[in-house]
Amino acid sequence: MTSEKLPAYIFAAAALTALPAMVYASDNPGAHQHGHAGLQVAVSGNQIDLIFTSPAYNLLGFEHKARTEAQKIRVKDTIAWLGDTPLVNTPESGCSLNEADVHSDAGPDDDNGDHHDHGHDHGEQPGSHSDIDVTQTLTCSGLEDSDELATPLTTRFPELEELSVEWVWSEGQGSVRLAQGESNFTLTAK
Ligand SMILES: [Zn+2]
Numbered sequence: 001m002t003s004e005k006l007p008a009y010i011f012a013a014a015a016l017t018a019l020p021a022m023v024y025a026s027d028n029p030g031a032h033q034h035g036h037a038g039l040q041v042a043v044s045g046n047q048i049d050l051i052f053t054s055p056a057y058n059l060l061g062f063e064h065k066a067r068t069e070a071q072k073i074r075v076k077d078t079i080a081w082l083g084d085t086p087l088v089n090t091p092e093s094g095c096s097l098n099e100a101d102v103h104s105d106a107g108p109d110d111d112n113g114d115h116h117d118h119g120h121d122h123g124e125q126p127g128s129h130s131d132i133d134v135t136q137t138l139t140c141s142g143l144e145d146s147d148e149l150a151t152p153l154t155t156r157f158p159e160l161e162e163l164s165v166e167w168v169w170s171e172g173q174g175s176v177r178l179a180q181g182e183s184n185f186t187l188t189a190k
Contacts, residue, residue, distance in 0.1 A: 035161035043169035048138040056130045058160045063130045082134045094141035105130045147187040154178050
């Protein structure tokens with residue numbers, strides 16, 4: 001367990017004026033549980049603001065600093081994907097990115113200066129967890145005509161066993177838990 005270490009800019013994101021107290025105040029605030037991640041979505045008109053927070057393990061398969069070339073490539077590819085791909089979309093893929101910020105404390109540039117190879121794998125060090133946070137602002141055609149949305153996260157990342165999705169929209173707020181491979185959800189007020 002680590003406390004949330006979200007940088008201040010996330011709280012300053014315009015999205016959050018639309019996301020009231022529910023942000024980070026859901027069932028288990030601050031939890032860092034491998035296999036689980038959270039996605040918070042604010043829908044307004046044709047715009048979606050979202051925050052995705054996950055243990056790095058779910059997205060990378062490890063949380064230590066990338067050491068091998070394969071690990072560095074995976075970090076780079078994953079961060080690029082998170083910065084390029086709308087993490088919520090309409091069934092017709094009508095969403096395009098306006099802005100995306102990806103913050104990781106397991107980035108590929110973190111281990112500069114450590115070029116000697118130990119020749120064995122230390123594995124994950126206990127207590128050295130890390131998280132990846134993504135904020136995005138999307139413009140979506142067709143959003144005002146449909147309550148159906150989908151996320152690519154649960155199919156892109158096999159280590160992601162359960163994604164807790166929370167949303168606020170014109171009708172109120174609601175939530176759903178998506179299991180691995182479940183992409184679609186319907187905006188309903190609960
Ligand atoms: Zn962890």
